[in-house]
Amino acid sequence: MEPMVSEPQVLRAGEPDDGPVPSAASPAAPVRTVSKSPTRIALARLRRDRIAMICAAVCAAYVLIAIFAPLLAGLEGQNASDLHQNLIDEFGFPTIGPTSEHWFGVEPRLGRDLFARWVYGARPSLIVAVAVTTITTIIGVVVGLVAGFSGGWIDRVLSWLIDLVLSLPYLLFAIASSAVLVAIFGGADGVAAEEVAQIRFISLICVLSFFGWASLARLVRGQVLSLREREFVAAAKVLGIPTRQVLFKELLPNLVAPIVVSVSLALPGYVVAEAGLTVLGAGLIEPTPSWGLTISAATTYYRADPLYLWLPVLGITILVLALSLLGDAVRDAFDPRTRR
Amino acid sequence: MLIYILRRIASAVSVVIVTLVASFGLFFVAPTDPAGTICGPRCTPERYADISASLNLDEPVVQQVGEYLKGLAVGRTYHSGGLAVECDAPCLGYSYTLGQPVTKLIGQALPITVSIVLGGAVVYLIAGILGGIIAARRRGTYLDRLMVGTSLGINAVPYFVVALLVSLYATFLPHAGYHPLLENPLTWATGLLAAWLTLGLANSASYTRYARASMIETLGEDYIRTARAKGISERRVVYRHGLRAAITPIATIFGLDLAFQLTGAIFTEAMFGLPGLGVLTLRAFNQYDLPVLMGGVLVGSVVLVVMNLLVDILYTILDPRVRLG
Numbered sequence: 001m002e003p004m005v006s007e008p009q010v011l012r013a014g015e016p017d018d019g020p021v022p023s024a025a026s027p028a029a030p031v032r033t034v035s036k037s038p039t040r041i042a043l044a045r046l047r048r049d050r051i052a053m054i055c056a057a058v059c060a061a062y063v064l065i066a067i068f069a070p071l072l073a074g075l076e077g078q079n080a081s082d083l084h085q086n087l088i089d090e091f092g093f094p095t096i097g098p099t100s101e102h103w104f105g106v107e108p109r110l111g112r113d114l115f116a117r118w119v120y121g122a123r124p125s126l127i128v129a130v131a132v133t134t135i136t137t138i139i140g141v142v143v144g145l146v147a148g149f150s151g152g153w154i155d156r157v158l159s160w161l162i163d164l165v166l167s168l169p170y171l172l173f174a175i176a177s178s179a180v181l182v183a184i185f186g187g188a189d190g191v192a193a194e195e196v197a198q199i200r201f202i203s204l205i206c207v208l209s210f211f212g213w214a215s216l217a218r219l220v221r222g223q224v225l226s227l228r229e230r231e232f233v234a235a236a237k238v239l240g241i242p243t244r245q246v247l248f249k250e251l252l253p254n255l256v257a258p259i260v261v262s263v264s265l266a267l268p269g270y271v272v273a274e275a276g277l278t279v280l281g282a283g284l285i286e287p288t289p290s291w292g293l294t295i296s297a298a299t300t301y302y303r304a305d306p307l308y309l310w311l312p313v314l315g316i317t318i319l320v321l322a323l324s325l326l327g328d329a330v331r332d333a334f335d336p337r338t339r340r
Numbered sequence: 341m342l343i344y345i346l347r348r349i350a351s352a353v354s355v356v357i358v359t360l361v362a363s364f365g366l367f368f369v370a371p372t373d374p375a376g377t378i379c380g381p382r383c384t385p386e387r388y389a390d391i392s393a394s395l396n397l398d399e400p401v402v403q404q405v406g407e408y409l410k411g412l413a414v415g416r417t418y419h420s421g422g423l424a425v426e427c428d429a430p431c432l433g434y435s436y437t438l439g440q441p442v443t444k445l446i447g448q449a450l451p452i453t454v455s456i457v458l459g460g461a462v463v464y465l466i467a468g469i470l471g472g473i474i475a476a477r478r479r480g481t482y483l484d485r486l487m488v489g490t491s492l493g494i495n496a497v498p499y500f501v502v503a504l505l506v507s508l509y510a511t512f513l514p515h516a517g518y519h520p521l522l523e524n525p526l527t528w529a530t531g532l533l534a535a536w537l538t539l540g541l542a543n544s545a546s547y548t549r550y551a552r553a554s555m556i557e558t559l560g561e562d563y564i565r566t567a568r569a570k571g572i573s574e575r576r577v578v579y580r581h582g583l584r585a586a587i588t589p590i591a592t593i594f595g596l597d598l599a600f601q602l603t604g605a606i607f608t609e610a611m612f613g614l615p616g617l618g619v620l621t622l623r624a625f626n627q628y629d630l631p632v633l634m635g636g637v638l639v640g641s642v643v644l645v646v647m648n649l650l651v652d653i654l655y656t657i658l659d660p661r662v663r664l665g
Contacts, residue, residue: 160351167355167648169603169640171618175625176633180366183628272498279500280610282625295504302508313505317497324496 144220472551
């Protein structure tokens with residue numbers, strides 16, 4: 001059970017953080033006590049944080065762009081893979097800038113439409129970040145719960161595993177192991193480019209997930225270690241509630257705050273990781289439309305065609321900025337000590 | 341204390357051994373064709389046989405690992421194009437794509453990475469700690485809020501974007517390149533200046549906030565009040581009495597950061613074209629140069645594990661309260 005905090009709202013009406021004074025709270029009205037869970041208190045706090053709300057709106061806009069990418073490209077009348085060679089001069093430079101037909105212009109050399117590639121580029125970033133965050137959160141929470149609650153040799157083995165993963169050189173390993181994954185699943189010659197790109201996509205998610213779960217598992221384990229000594233857990237045990245139910249019905253609700261905070265701080269991290277590895281050439285590959293790929297291709301043309309470089313750079317930067325500031329706000333909302 | 345250190349060393353050694361075995365399994369035992377990938381697309385049967393025999397791929401796995409370990413301890417001989425190549429201990433394998441022992445390649449790359457990371461660390465430690473002290477002393481003022489806001493903003497921009505933009509647009513900085521320190525310290529420093537400033541700028545943001553928080557806490561202590569009451573000058577109170585205590589938590593974070601950067605300076609290296617450990621690994625990735633990949637991962641793990649161990653041990657010395665028996 002999530003602990004309920006009884007808050008006589010009238011008594012604390014002067015505090016700015018506990019909701020607007022209900023209209024019923026005139027001096028004549030009887031004192032009403034409303035129970036609020038910490039999660040609801042935090043959400044109310046978050047709703048009043050203007051920066052957080054702006055960032056949430058920006059993130060929502062990105063999600064909409066990613067979902068409706070085909071629609072947006074259709075609105076422009078282009079798609080992400082058509083080559084417009086007639087708009088490219090003999091040196092490979094585009095002959096047009098942004099026009100009503102090509103809103104952001106076309107790519108140098110291949111002549112693909114930049115607006116279509118930009119809207120489609122939101123997809124891999126968000127899919128990778130959300131997928132990796134989901135996988136790492138599930139694994140991290142389960143491992144942390146089991147390790148912290150069971151103790152003994154299970155705890156020792158799992159803790160050692162957590163320490164092991166945390167002490168691996170993450171970037172070097174990510175590059176090396178994705179090479180091996182690609183060699184195992186797509187190393188054969190004659191595999192279509194789309195298929196290789198798909199394998200790279202999945203291997204990137206696997207690699208990032210493998211290195212991501214350990215820090216959350218350590219955090220959850222620490223929390224569980226102290227929670228399992230509390231009376232409500234002892235009571236549940238005495239009542240004969242099965243261990244699985246104790247873990248997920250009794251302990252898990254108490255871990256909502258650290259898990260939500262870790263998720264909201266992890267998301268921007270994985271957006272950066274995907275784009276960064278892709279820029280280095282160790283992440284996604286053509287023909288997947290990805291901001292990282294566009295950035296790495298555009299560095300050669302940064303003087304001749306600044307728009308080509310800056311659109312994906314701004315796309316990534318604004319998304320990461322919004323996600324991180326939102327993450328900070330979520331942490332502040334759940335943990336009153338870090339309030340700005 | 342001794343038992344604690346011994347236990348930490350044992351766990352560090354276990355991590356290195358597991359990394360070695362796991363990466364060996366990943367690269368050479370997984371259902372791939374290591375000899376084929378190492379040999380490359382234009383592979384002649386003789387070369388393939390050379391590589392297979394040199395790597396003992398036809399022998400049982402245990403023996404392969406044994407040969408690799410033996411190579412690490414006493415060196416071994418590889419055969420390439422009819423020539424026997426001596427690979428002295430510690431031998432991490434032989435790169436058939438580059439025609440050189442992996443140890444030598446890593447030996448060339450590591451000083452570059454270390455130069456970048458240490459130089460950058462000097463920049464962000466000085467800038468971050470000074471910034472943090474200034475912000476802490478003017479806590480709550482416009483300047484303080486500006487500094488904290490800027491540092492949050494810089495932190496939220498992806499590092500590779502910062503490095504990319506500096507490498508493309510900051511043309512007023514001297515051209516990036518690596519020249520060994522012992523040959524000419526001046527060209528060494530100018531060649532790395534851009535990388536140092538980038539790494540320094542990006543990291544000083546978080547160090548400003550660490551230093552600010554730590555300084556605010558310390559300046560609220562009783563002994564600082566006592567020092568002020570004794571009439572010691574404010575500068576001396578802040579820098580002598582305050583900073584000395586405030587720096588302990590920063591030292592720990594710094595140790596962990598340094599370990600991470602030594603294995604993760606890859607963006608700085610790649611954007612400025614400095615051939616360090618990260619770029620070496622990246623090149624190996626693009627050419628499926630398995631021995632170099634494995635060597636890079638192993639050296640990276642050892643660096644990380646040793647640094648973490650040092651931080652843990654130094655911390656027990658710096659802060660006597662955490663001594664775990």
